[in-house]
Amino acid sequence: MSMDDQNFRTYVEENLDALSTHPDREALIHQGRRVTAGEFRDLVHRMARALLAQGIGRGRTVTLLCGNLPETLAARYAANLVGARVNHLYNKLSADAQAAIVRDVETQALIVDPRLAERAAEVTKLAPVPAVLVLGPAKTGTDLLELAAQQSAEPLASLARPEDICTLRHTGGTTGHPKGICTTFEQARSFSGLLPEEPDGERRQLVVTTLAHAAGHLADNTLRSGGAVVLHDDFDPAEALATIAGERITDLFLLPPLLYQLMDHPDAAHTDTSSLRMLTYGGCQSSPARIADAVRRFGPVLFQVYGQNEAGGIALLNQDDHDLERPERLRSAGKVIESVEVAIRDESGRDLPPGEHGEVCVRSEMIMQGYWKQPELTAEVLRDGWLHTGDIGFLDDEGYLTIVDRIKDMIVVVGGHVYTTELEDLINTHPQILQSAVFGVRDSDRMEQVYAVAVPVPGSDVDADGLRAMVRERRGAMYEPADIRFVDALPLTDAGKPDKKQLRQLAEQSLAGSGEGRG
Template identity: 35%
Template sequence: MNADMMNDEPMAPGLHEQAGYADLILSALRRRPDHIAFRFTDRNGDRAELTYRQTAEQIERIAGVLSSLALPDGGGVALLAGPCPEAFTVMAAACLAGVRYTALHPLATEENDRMVLKDSGTDLLLVADGQFQTRAEAAQTRVMSLSALESACELATAGTGSDFGGQGRALYLFYTGGTTGEPKGVMLRDRSLVANAWACTTWEWPADTTMLLTTPMSHAAGLLVAPGLQRGASFELHRSFDPDRVVDAIENDGVTATFVVPTMLYALLDHPRLSDANLSGLNWMLYGAAPIDPTRLAQAGAVFGPILSQHYGQAEAPNALTVLDTREHTDDPAVLGSCGRAMPGVEVVLFDEQGNETATGVPGELCVRGPLVMDGYWNKPEQTAAALANGWLHTGDVARIDETGLISIVDRIKDTIISGGFNVYPREVEDSLGHHPAVAACAVFGVPDPQWGEAVTAAVVLKTGWSVTPEQLVAHVRSHKGPIWAPKEISILEALPLTALGKVDKKALRGASQT
């Protein structure tokens, strides 16, 4: 047979088909059966552990139960739980069983639950016991507790779930925060989830990682588990973020890595125990999910050492669009104000309002494409078309790219302030305020103004023991950035309002400033 004839032969079915997300997880778990996957406090308040083998068995048993539930056509399952192993194993089991899966945010409201459950077409809500009972009763859908699920698993099979007969296709509805309107269900299938897992394995996971997770596993933290398992990591799970408990976990519980959002990092830096704490065991701190103050980041580098690593993504392309590795955390403010460089397998470009690619250093909307990108928004064709226009995911973030490929997020397009005919990016004003020694945290936003169109407005939290007037802060920004960027009004607050994801809630700040 000559080469031409060989080229005409059809390939064997499935020869180049990508393994599913659940297969990726199970293969990682089977490689290290006796290694600890999770350490946590169980529902009785006792310390507990799950090995890699036990985690794989739990995933397979739950998948068997889910596949036997005879959900109606178009039905799906949702989970309401805090950081616990089931927040991962139920998701992986749904992917294995081919059941559409949605995670409810543990810090969301009953109204948000109802919107998400209705939009996702959820037929069965799985819920952790106790703390979520009231929300479960208000959900207005069929509810099964995790205890009942465990009992069903035990009845279904006494083994590893080997009677579960087949691999499903993942459809994970990953709901956006909904701070600007009704939440949208981002459709993540095997392609996106597998791309996410492989990309995140290229990060600087230290050997023998024990990673502390204290943020909701319904969002970014949950997607760190699969790549961590690929790298042989163990996960310490806390049900909420408490700086005191974080210090204890580093000093006493063998935690060597953690994931934080910027507001959590600031809380750690300001914690009174930190100066005397033994942090030598911590050798990797991954941060992301919101813009970070470069001044505070430089402070973190001085306190924790060269262990900081930043990742940037969004629900529509989670966790792994860019990375700023530990070795790139220099003293250069331009570097510390960036989100690093594009991850392998991700194509990045900036477009202006006319759809033209911007020149080096010129701001534009950051647009990306690659296998990580979502399939679209669940049941929202018009919003999907807008987000994926012209073959690119339009992130809604304004960014600059320098001549070395370093990407700096300037701000969200929707947050850009047009004041006196000039575009003012709040991030630039926040960075300027952050350089003042009295400022612990700040947020900048625009409010309607009859003279300026929008007035640059700021809310500031001061460091303990410091005193400064709003007028002095305005003068500070004016001297560093110029009059266009100087806030017209600054409020001194005890704390900034946060969303359920730990991000500053600018919508609440705007509302408060206009009342």
Template identity: 35%
Template sequence: MYLTQSLHRALQQEPDRIATIFGDRVRTVAESVDRIARLGGALRSLGVQAGDRVAFLGLNSDRYHEYLFAVPWIGGVVNPVNIRWSPAEIAYSLTDSGTRVLLVDEAFAKIVPALRDQVEHLQIAIFAGEGEVPDTAFGYEDLIAGSEAVEDTRTGGDALLGLFYTGGTTGHPKGVMVSHDNLVTSGLGSLATGQVVTHGGRILHAAPMFHMADIAMWTIGNLAGSTHVIIPTFTSAATLNAISEHHITDALLVPTMIQMLVDDPSGADIDLTSVEHFVYGASPISEALLDGARALFPTARFTQAYGMTELSPITTLLAPSDHDDPALTRATGRAVAHAEVRIVDPEGNEVPRGTIGEVVARGDHVMRGYWNKPEATADAVRDGWMHTGDGGYMDDRGYVFVVDRLKDMIITGGENVYSVEVENALAEHPAVAGCAVIGVPDTRWGERVHAVVVVHPGEKASPDGLREHCRERIASYKVPRSIEFVDALPMSGAGKILKRELRTPHWENTRVPG
């Protein structure tokens, strides 16, 4: 399998179908493929050879779509850069990957000189934004206009498609090596469920396109003959307007984004009935939020996707019908067709149903490994099984329930506390808009359960009141012994709470127990 195959099929069968919509720019399949082939020719003229890494640092755009196809078109390797990283983190990923060519838009062009100083291999910058082209960069549109279209190399199979750097919440980020087979397998297996996109529909790209979650949705859309409607970045207003204006059928968002849509009062005055599929991930959706989202999007079916970059990324899906089963409120779904999932003990032995262990997965969607990190690869992938680091259990029907990152488990007074369970209890309090539970040092208990809470505007909550609320739902040793209130929780580009940032002030001068 090769990523660009879907382009050739689309060009053969429906060349006049709209491929991308970005602002006022609307391009057909034929126009898009021609530009992709010309961009491939331009990159080749700049010296990009098979296997070379080409990075993109920018907001969502139709040019991002073209980049994701043009680089593999000539046998290159995409390296989408996390736009939320600091310049030092960006420089690390470019250096580690040996990236020579960087595409950048107007939002990030100003840091290119500093990146050139820090990244030895970085030789060429291409300005893929709007407005005047900087003197130090080639112009994206100039390159396409001045280049001949080249033939697709049809690189595929186990060949490296992309380096997708993990968030780097612990130490330096790792480059996840994803092959063509990895990504297309995940896309086909997910598409086969019929729970993700509408064939021939319109997909909204509001989540960041550098992230594997959105790239997975993009891949599935290409296989399904979708039109890609792209907005630069997520805001509730832009997202609601795009859904209404372009009659969006499918979207990928994280629950925090869905909450912002539900909370936006303008949604009540907009026609949102075109939406058929909402795919979400990063965390389960609360019952209250699901009710609010269903009221706002009455025609939509909600599907939860679970996985990780190393799994390209989809491994389980919680189907729309599963969302009506009270027993599955906290489930992440069942294995998709391309994946095998188990729950294992530290020795790799499968544990009985209902027993907490580590979630592992196997299949052709498992990454090739970590770039230049053979030891980390050997630790993560053992006998073909990707060890996710997530603690969870499986019920008798094969549904997976993720309870926590194993490293996030809190050991207090000899008892294991999974923070997700405490967070679920807190989230049921009507005043709580968001929360995160971590372990912090405690002279008596080793660690104590500590909650960081965001309260809805206009609502009030007290530590004692929240603790009493939790005692009605969970064991006393799981109830937070300390609670702090903040205006917002630190979030990653994927919409996940960065617990490491919450822990650091508590642990930076303290030895971790054990």
């Protein structure tokens, strides 16, 4: 082991050090249960020793099938402390998709939330694993908390080395071979400095999205800063608003569709949200019109993060940039992070000047090591140290980055390209529309047609013909949707993004069943 390896401190060790500073402080809250920093720190060390006793250590894979429990965070910390790589499944994937991932990453131990024990049985029937460890008593599997209680809480030195894989995050997985994104322990430390330092005062973060996504990183930051994390099992706007007021929440992360639900809820108008200091959003495209509404509702606390699991953080749009006097800023993803290089390139790899649309390519220390055991796929997106993100965007003269679409979501129509986010932005400016999703559907001649699904303001009289007329007048016939359907709410993925795959499938089924036409 080199001297650098000996001096290396993982994110887990740094967080455990911070928890040890004030062990009596409140660290985690879940359904009225309050866990102190010292209790959580001790649980991590006990769990780590229990994992070692089960033969799970450096270079092994631990997969989590867990909801937002304090013990879920402890299990991730414990597995990483012993040098294991961690894969955290999205709970709302199908059992087949989860089993494919469990099998793909060569899972040594599946750690299970007792509430998901039945699903764990389905998954392990399809993809057997050497050990099933449950965060409490259950009919199947071994109680990891009972094993941990028999172990010492004495500090355990990390077994991980900087170059070891810390996390495996999957993109896709619902069809075909899942893609496991490999991030090292050294890279995991760099995520901690992504967000700016906040003003003095205790940070209190509300988690309403899965810990398997960005909320998990933000929870790490909060615990390291000496703050407290309040865990909700899922997103409910009324419950979130009540918790913001009752727990004096300072920090909250939401994907844009959830942010819209929060500010549109009737309770938002009379809930005290003055404690909020940083309402972070990201994970999918946002609507400038709706973000402006959020600034009016919650004040100058919005903060956008643009990044990818493959690339880490790329750009930030801070609170000051959410200026209602400069609405064009709300369309951008913010300024490129200082430690990140971004180039906009055409299909031939040529760098494009400011203002021109091309693929966003990124180079930084946060870029993934590659896709787990898929060298050919890795070589497609990682070329000469640059990650090809698959996003289409442009840089302006001031260094602000704007994302206009995913390459795979861009709709190729007669006469040119339709950028789905630009059309969504336009539809969302209609005073009777809350949210929209635009996607392409192929007709019987295999030509792509523009389809849209919109969420109207309750009680509104907006109709598809009126929306199409607005689009035709403002953007031209090329952008006019062939079909617009209205729904009470958009379907969302487990991470909270609009599920365009499901919307596209429903549209294709409707098209096949009723013949082509305009809605």
